[in-house]
Amino acid sequence: MKRKWGTVLLSTLVVSSLTLSACGTDKPSTEKEGKSKGETSSHTSAEGFPIVKEPLKLKMFTRIAPVNGPFKDMPVFQDYEKMSNIQVEFIEAPTDGFNEKKNLLFASNELPDALYRSGLTPLEAIRYGSGGQLIPLESLIDKYAPNIKKLMDTYPEIRSAITTPEGHIYALPGIVTVNAARTDKRWMNQVWLKKLNLKEPETTDELYEVLKAFRDKDPNGNGKQDEIPMTARNGLSIVPIMAGSFGLDFQLGYNINLDNDKVNIWMGSDRNKELLMYLNKLYSEKLLDSELFTQKEAQYLAKQGTGNTGFFFDQTNNPMLDTKVADQYIGVAPVKGPHGDRLQLAAPVPRDFGAFAITSVNKNPEATLRWVDYFYGDEGSTLLRFGRKGENYELRDGIPFYTEAFLNSGNQGKITPYAGGGAPHLISEKVASYINPPQVQEAQKKLDPYMPKIRYASPMFDEQTAQQINILRNDIDKYYEEQSTKFIAGALSFDKWGEFQSTLKKMKVDELQKLYQDAYDKLKQQK
Structure with a gap:
């Protein structure tokens, strides 16, 4: 579940140019917010289980990833049906061609009750919401989504990321509160540091000297100058990784600093020039991987597992574990730049925009919202991510871990929609053992002091x-x-x-x- 932050932050704005052909007549008013329908639906309890007294069936359109099995066979949905008294029929569409099928649903107005793991874009949410095909959720959240409401109160950036300029919420995101799942760690070869009697670099100048030593002093001991001092994911991913050392932030989902509530797009700034000049120095002196602009993801991951790389970046330690070189690396802090800046790149808390939405044909929006809200708490997220206790996972000090037997089976994608990404749920420290093992936690501690207090996601535009x-x-x-x-x-x-x-x-x-x-x-x- 690695995140390619550089690609995400520097890529072109993804906005669908959808043709909405069936938004004219016979559409419910967006002012209803499901209220009138809720009065004629099954009685929905505001808390506890079951959610409804009488059995309820819902249809949800969803994306199924290549690693997944059928959703109806997943323990999370089988067990949750018994708890909630709500049976969900999933209309599954594979990742390839998913957007086309999603667009066709709206264009034909043949809507399910909800969209699950739907990857709605902000523009789609606004179009289909203002057009009456999605219902606004803000009033329902106050009464029927205590987990979501608590998260929005705790992290105000969630509300800002999903609220339209008119004040409506038409879609819910995935939410990530554990810092380790929001950052790439900075992995440095501690074996090489010790062999060359070097300390962890604290500044950009010290990093430069360390990388030169990695290049020139044969830390792998084979008598050849074949070490890779520093590498990163393909292309410009190195820019956001190093930008914080030059005082450059990534607010509002773009190359933006917020200075006293003033938006500053910094691409043409002197600070960015300093950053690019520093990276040019590393690249020209063969301290930064010469294959940076040509290598594929598989090549980059392979370099992490060789033990022949001095400095690289990844959210987890998984590629190192695969080749047993993990102990060779230690997490280090971001280096201080020429003006004293030391900021760590981090993704926003709200992630995977448009992961869940309720349509206007749904006669039970209150129950539907309560159904998904469970997964925004630690208990529901544990069920979604780990499956059944004993069979799929065990608790260690209150934290769920996959059992060794289940890990070896390689069937994670068959028991949870978490595998494949984009599911509407919470990723907190209590449910992140698989992506946040002890070595990653130690690396994250080096970054925590330099994480932004608030990282605004891209706002919703009309x-x-x-x-x-x-x-x-x-x-x-x-x-x-x-x-x-x-x-x-x-x-x-x-x-x-x-x-x-x-x-x-x-x-x-x-x-x-x-x-x-x-x-x-x-x-x-x-x-």
Whole structure:
């Protein structure tokens, strides 16, 4: 379940250009919020189980990943049906072609009761919500979703990430509160450090000297200069990894600093120039992997397991465990940059936007919301992620761990929709043992002091603004990525920086900044 943060943060804004052909007549009002229907539905208890006294059947459209078995065979849904008295018929669509099938449901208006692990985009949520095909959930959450409400009260960035400019919530995200699942750790070869009598680097200058020693002083002892001092995932993933050392943040899902509530897109800034110059120095001196811009994910993971890499980045220690070199590595803190900055990249708490939504044909929205809310607490998340106690997992100091026999079976994807990603649920410290073992926890402790107090996800824009941003970012993002790659690789001289800045201006980066500023201002007003 690794996250490619660099790709996520620097990629083009994903906004569907959907054609909604059946949003005209015979649509329920968005003002109902399921209330009138709730009055004619089965009586829904506000707390406890079962959720409904009389058995209830719901249809949910869902994505099924290649690693999954049929949802009806999963213990989580079999056991939860008995607890809740709600039977769910899943309409399963494979990952390949899922979006097309999802779009067809809305276009034909042949809707299920809910969409589960649906990957709705913010624009889809706004379109289908304002068009009456999805119902707003904000009022229902207050009464029928205590787990979600508690999380939103604790982490205000969740509410801002899923609330439309008009104040509606049409879709629920996955929520990640454990820091270790929001960051790539900084793994450094401690065997090489000890052999060369080096300490963990604290600054960008010290990191440079450590990487030079890894390159020149034969730490693997084979008499060859074949060590890889530093590597990272393909492309510009190295930029967000190192950006925090130069005071650059990634707020609102983009290359944005928030300074006294002012949005600053920093791509043409002096700080970004310093960052790219530093990365260029590492790359030109063969301290940064020469295959950075060409290697595939499999190659990168393989390098983690060789023990012949000095410094790399990954959320977990899984690739190292596979080749038994894990003890060779230790987590280190982000290095301090030339201006004293030391910020760690982290994904927002709300993740996997649009993981769950309730449609307007649903006659039991209260019960449906209560059904999914269970998975936003530790008890429900344990059931969803780990299956049955004894059969699939055991408790150690109150924390669930897969049993050794079940791990060896390789059947995790058959018992839980968690495998395959995108499920609507909570990932907290109490349910993260598989992705947060002791070595990862120790590495995360080095990062925790430098994590942002709040990381705003991309705000929800109205449809017109989303289209404007999409047009602007298509050109700006492509240009930024192409030029930044050239700056790092040495194919473009930094004498051209002024020209780079001017081109960004011509591409209307200031207009893009204003659109984000307006969205952030509205976000602050909603609090």
